[in-house]
Amino acid sequence: MMLRIGLAADHGGFGLKEKLKATLESSRFELLDFGAESFEGNDDYPDRIFPLALAMSQGRIDRGIAVCGSGVGAAIVANKLPGVRAALITETYSAHQGVEHDDMNILCIGGRVVGTALAMEIVEAFLEARYNGEGRFDRRLKKVLEIENKYLKK
Template sequence: MRKVGICADHGGFELKERIKSFLMEKQLEPVDYGATELDNSDDFPDYVIPLAKAVASGDVWRGIAICGSGVGACIAANKISGIRAALVSDHFSAHQGVEDDDMNLLCLGGRVTGHAAAEELVSAFLNARFIGAERHLRRLGKIQALENGI
């Protein structure tokens, strides 16, 4: 069973709980990086950074980070080397980000994404595979060089 990391702060807590159930229905194993309870004073980096590190290290296959808008989660996740996170609100970007850019962490806005839309986006993200065409590999190589300080 593939492990999918998931996290959310208070702004995405309700959606995270819904998506965890959805992942189990799809025969995936959700690994919850928090929050474990609704706390309006929590901070998304406390959950997103451990999730992003787990995705980058291969402890989980892919990740889903949720905050109120998804913006903060995306900014935090992309600070971790090896993470290619995107805030996604449409079906095309959810699969194209994986196919062309090897996106490995999906960010969602818990206050702006409905349950049905979130399930559609998560499905598109998880069902997509990196194509690995030469142009894609070349572009990812340039990003990797930047991460490595070259």
């Protein structure tokens, strides 16, 4: 089954998103670009990242990649929705470990912080990883989901 990958970026991440998109388009993923479609210097990260996070929350994508200037704002807005487990990642270990241990489903990257080559390595590690689901990881994820179900309205 081909993974459905969503991409989104504001002005701070637009350039990196476009480079990632060009590389991923020629690979084995179905890509959905949630914008921006062009550089808009005054756009706001919540407007750009929310549609990607909503798609993840609704099960319309399998993984997401959100890019803003630092990656921090992208992670904040993405994590407001049920079912989204987003994290700001700056190196490859956390990119795969976040999926394997925590079932992370949205990768947040800082377009002004991480260079293109490293960003591609991070994205590859994220997309190749699979959730482990072993006892302690499953136990921890269930606790996270219990918190989500208790405090986030679905």
